[in-house]
Amino acid sequence: MARYADRVPYWVTFNEPNIAVQFTLPSYDGLTAFLLAHADVYRWYKDVLGDTGKITMKFANNLAVPLDPGNLDDVAASYRYQDFILGIMSNPLFLGEQFPEVVLNTPKMNTTLTKSLTDEQLTHINGTMDYWAFDPYGAQYATNPPGGYEACAANSSDPLWPSCVTLTTIQANGWAMGAISEGGALIAPSYVREQFGFVWNTYRPSGIMVTEFGFPQLADAETSHDAQRYDFERTMYYQNFLTETLRAIHEDGVNVIGALAWSWIDNNEFGSFEAQYGMMGVNRSDPGLARWVKRSFFDYVDFFQSHI
8 A cells, every 4th residue: 555555546445345244254253353454454544654545445235125115024124134234344334333233133143253342443443434335236125034034043054144134136026126137236227326325324424436336238148249249238237327326416415426337348257257247348269368349338438428
């Protein structure tokens, strides 16, 4: 950081650490370690290095909304999911508050994985995020697990433990939430603005940056070169997402400070080339790995030139 401090105005300490809690070893409280490590870096950068760049860590989150808004169990499940995916880190970082009660009250979470933060730790962690950063690719519906929440929470071997929330992108009427993709993203623009509002009103950050959003078209890798170039669904995803972002800014007063698309080029996504997020393609059979531009690249640039 010292080498590039004069050229890099935005820093991210960890990439999506909030989804690591379920993989934490029973003998190691990784959640608290992430929080303290981030705070240490932040305070060193500000107090010792004395630089003025902005620092954050970025979160994974696909907003959970109740499958049936009139069902109190579904409503509780949606909030519980957000507490486990966002509240576990955002409560202490942005609000100076303890881990969510539902986390601390979950059997085994409060004895082996996650213990309450001390007052000293809370003081050290609070206020070490200069802006909010997250990767809101889409949304999903939340409902209780088949056997009920209490049974799941008491059974740490349950695949839905510890949040004990059943997630789906299929509505109660049987229709999909939106056009599906090769990954988790959907074209479901109605939930983009809602997600901004949830973060803005719950955690009250100074600003929000979208650090990843994108759309890998379904079975894109299996289509012809011409079909891949004319990636109209990706264009629709970006334009719908950005339109709702502008509405969040101008109608809801949310301070969105940036949006970074994933990705500018197709890549090896978690060990596979099947999910192609890029606005540019790569001819992997060419020794020179020749690149080619897709329609979405031009539409993405045009949107920013027209509206920003």
